[in-house]
Amino acid sequence: MSMGMVFALIGAVLSTALAGIGSAWGVGVAGQAAAGVVSEDPEQFAKVLILQLLPGTQGIYGLLVTFITLSNIGILGGTPITDTNTGLMYLFACLPIAIVGLVSAFHQGKTSVASIGIVAKKPDQFGKAMLFPAMVETYAILALLISILSITNIH
Amino acid sequence: MGDLNYVYAVARVRVKEKSLLTNADVAQMCGMRDADAVLAYLTDKGWGKPGERMGTEQMLAAEEEKALAALKELGAGKEVLEDLSLPKMYHNLKAGIKATCTGTENPLAFYQNVEPSEKSLTRILAAKDWKALPEHMRPAAERAMEVMLRTHDGQMCDIIIDRACLDAMAAAGEKSPHEILRTYLQEQVAVANIRTAVRGARVGKSLVFFKEALAPVKGLSANRLAVTAAESVEALLGYLSGTAYAGAAEAIAVSPSAFERWCDDKIMESIRPQRRNAFSIGPVVAYYLARQNEIRTARILLTAKANGFPESAIRNRVREMYV
Structure with missing residues (x-):
């Protein structure tokens, strides 16, 4: 296996691993808050479940980038990488979603907890409460776009 | 946690x-x-x-x-519960010492759900088993018991125990890892000091009394409070006006009940920011x-x-x- 392939695989692994760690943390902490609300007011289950799931998207974005990478580098399809430079390009192309996914999921988890607090006190303000963690999502989407554009344009 | x-x-x-x-x-x-x-x-x-x-x-x-x-x-946790129940613990100690020294029983004078319980406190005091009390209570309990047995001076007994309670609260506030307890306990001691100073100043208590009764606390000089309270109510109000407790001076000027209300409202004001806190x-x-x-x-x-x-x-x- 060439060094290029090793670098490309490291990029693919980091996408899923880092973004997944962030999402697991975010969904976990929001889940604790959601469970607290449901234990006192079970009728809020659907609303708090949506807020709990919001930090989970980064993990999905990381997985998507990993699939695209693996499909391009000869693991799940495409042409196997033979040179180091191309491998490094794949590694760097994966980093935006890996890093931004980790950090944004962490902060989105905390924002979701705060928003779950809003729903707990004022269930009718769910729409507004959902916007706060959704704002954090913007940056994960931007990172996802850059990672995908970069990977699909490596020749 | x-x-x-x-x-x-x-x-x-x-x-x-x-x-x-x-x-x-x-x-x-x-x-x-x-x-x-x-x-x-x-x-x-x-x-x-x-x-x-x-x-x-x-x-x-x-x-x-x-x-x-x-x-x-x-x-x-246990420490949080203990910090919050310090006033009740010391109240029970007061009731226990008086009951032991006078040989009377009055279960209604004790708070329930506080450790040590009424039963064990009565046993500890009767046996003078000071080591069975929490460490911060021992010196005050021993001294107050001695005063009660020797002089039957209930007021002196109250002063000793109330001061020990304030010292315990101030110490608990300083060492607590939780910001809310640090703030709350500090405010409680400061407000209790002001309350004692005002009541004492109104009946013309001496400087010795104030020095014995007021506990050192951050943000309010117990010494200045004692000196001004021993001087006059006006001097006390003058000192308070220049501190973070200026509201107390205004409330005292209105009426005793307005001051009591201010004391409780001050505590509520200090904890109200917690309505926006999600992580502690x-x-x-x-x-x-x-x-x-x-x-x-x-x-x-x-x-x-x-x-x-x-x-x-x-x-x-x-x-x-x-x-």
């Missing part, structure tokens, strides 16, 4: 806060015709025990129990203190209604609510 470990408890508190009494509830109760109407209103709000018609004391005792049970259920034990402790404030307000309302106080007088005495 780290701050993030309270996420579940804080979310539960957010839901529970919806059932706290608001200022509008209190205003409505102020306008009710008698204590029975207030009790019925509180029953409708979920106070007391379901399906049971309760009197004032029963209902307030039931709510005290509920508040404490909620605090334990929400994961407040702060909201859990604040909820418990808010429940205590509610119970205190309900007691004022029910007592005032039972004694036929006019609505305007009651309104001047009721406290600001947390939510």
Whole structure:
């Protein structure tokens, strides 16, 4: 296996691993808050479940980038990488979603907890409460776009 | 526990806060015709025990129990519970020493659900087994017991124990890892110092008394407080006006009840930021203190209604609510 392939695989692994760690943390902490609300007011289950799931998207974005990478580098399809430079390009192309996914999921988890607090006190303000963690999502989407554009344009 | 470990408890508190009494509830109760109407209103709000018609004391005792049970259920550790129950612990110590020295029994003088319990406290005091008491209580308990046995001076006994309580609260506040407890305990000691200084100044107590009774605390010089209180009420007000407790001076100038109200409102003001905190034990402790404030307000309302106080007088005495 060439060094290029090793670098490309490291990029693919980091996408899923880092973004997944962030999402697991975010969904976990929001889940604790959601469970607290449901234990006192079970009728809020659907609303708090949506807020709990919001930090989970980064993990999905990381997985998507990993699939695209693996499909391009000869693991799940495409042409196997033979040179180091191309491998490094794949590694760097994966980093935006890996890093931004980790950090944004962490902060989105905390924002979701705060928003779950809003729903707990004022269930009718769910729409507004959902916007706060959704704002954090913007940056994960931007990172996802850059990672995908970069990977699909490596020749 | 780290701050993030309270996420579940804080979310539960957010839901529970919806059932706290608001200022509008209190205003409505102020306008009710008698204590029975207030009790019925509180029953409708979920106070007391379901399906049971309760009197004032029963209902307030039931709510005290509920508040404490909620605090334990929400994961407040042993140290937090002990810090919050320090005034009750020392109150029981006072009651225990007096009961032991006078040979009388009065179970109603003791707070329940406080460690050491009435039974073990009575045994400890009778046997002078000081080591069985929490460390911070031992010197004061020994000294107060000696004073009571030698001189039967109940007031001196109270001063010794109250001062020890304030010292214990100040020490607990300094070492607590929780910001809310640091703030709350510091405010409690400062407010208690001001209360003692005002009452003492009004009856012309000596500097020796103030030095014995006032505890050192951050943000308020116990020494200046003692010197000015020994001088006159006006000198005391002058000193307070230049501190963070200037509101106390204004309230004292209005009336004793306005000052008592200010003391409780000051504590509520210090914990109110916890309504926006999602990640620490702060909201859990604040909820418990808010429940205590509610119970205190309900007691004022029910007592005032039972004694036929006019609505305007009651309104001047009721406290600001947390939510």
